Amino acid sequence: MQRISLVKTAHNLIREKLHPGDIAIDATVGNGHDTAFLVEQVWPAGKVYGFDIQQAAIDSTRAKVKSCHRISEKGDGYTPILTLIQASHAVMTEKVAIQDHGKIAAIMFNLGYLPGSDKSVITQTESTLTALAIASRLLSSNGILTVLAYPGHQGGGHESIAVKNWCKQLDEDQFSVRIYYSTENEVSAPRLYVVDKLTKLQQHEPSNPDAEVPNLQISVSSS
Numbered sequence: 001m002q003r004i005s006l007v008k009t010a011h012n013l014i015r016e017k018l019h020p021g022d023i024a025i026d027a028t029v030g031n032g033h034d035t036a037f038l039v040e041q042v043w044p045a046g047k048v049y050g051f052d053i054q055q056a057a058i059d060s061t062r063a064k065v066k067s068c069h070r071i072s073e074k075g076d077g078y079t080p081i082l083t084l085i086q087a088s089h090a091v092m093t094e095k096v097a098i099q100d101h102g103k104i105a106a107i108m109f110n111l112g113y114l115p116g117s118d119k120s121v122i123t124q125t126e127s128t129l130t131a132l133a134i135a136s137r138l139l140s141s142n143g144i145l146t147v148l149a150y151p152g153h154q155g156g157g158h159e160s161i162a163v164k165n166w167c168k169q170l171d172e173d174q175f176s177v178r179i180y181y182s183t184e185n186e187v188s189a190p191r192l193y194v195v196d197k198l199t200k201l202q203q204h205e206p207s208n209p210d211a212e213v214p215n216l217q218i219s220v221s222s223s
């Protein structure tokens with residue numbers, strides 16, 4: 001069975017939209033792989049906010065970003081670019097500078113637990129949905145939001161369905177949604193929800209009349 005890396009898919013899609021000088025958010029920094037990727041994209045003049053509720057994740061991410069070759073060359077030069085915040089993504093509105101609201105080019109969520117750590121500390125459906133609602137408002141026009149969900153762990157199935165339902169209720173004049181699956185026909189397969197905030201011009205293009213669920217395209221892709 002073909003498996004695709006949804007992390008790579010998310011990075012490839014974000015790479016198309018996130019450029020040097022832009023602002024991004026990693027809503028779940030974990031071990032810092034996604035944060036390091038985002039810092040790399042916005043370098044040398046942009047900004048990345050990183051959230052996690054666990055001190056271990058914040059420490060691990062700081063170390064990961066510091067060890068990133070391009071960044072360490074500049075000594076402590078990564079500091080102004082990266083703001084790590086030990087708090088729930090549900091309070092993003094207060095923690096992201098007001099002047100950056102509506103200007104975030106990319107926001108990543110990687111749900112579940114911190115690999116190699118306590119598996120009982122996981123993202124919770126309620127705070128995830130609160131954070132997604134905030135994220136959709138913080139995004140810039142033409143911005144991208146990715147949510148990697150894992151229905152295979154306890155609570156993950158419920159959370160993944162809730163994310164899908166949240167995607168479905170988005171205003172289709174403002175957002176378009178795609179879902180990528182890591183494998184075909186597997187209920188527990190990890191999946192990537194990709195939400196694009198449409199530009200004014202895109203908002204006036206006709207939508208796909210063949211889509212089963214309006215505005216929700218489902219793919220198994222090897223990008």
Ligand SMILES: C[S@@+](CC[C@H](N)C(=O)[O-])C[C@H]1O[C@@H](n2cnc3c(N)ncnc32)[C@H](O)[C@@H]1O
Nearest residue numbers: 028029030031032033034052088089110114123
């Ligand atoms: C799958 S890991 C993230 C992996 C990470 N993106 C990486 O590249 O290594 C999920 C993370 O979400 C964090 N988390 C759980 N609930 C959270 C919340 N309410 N706000 C922010 N982070 C949360 C966990 O502590 C964990 O580190």
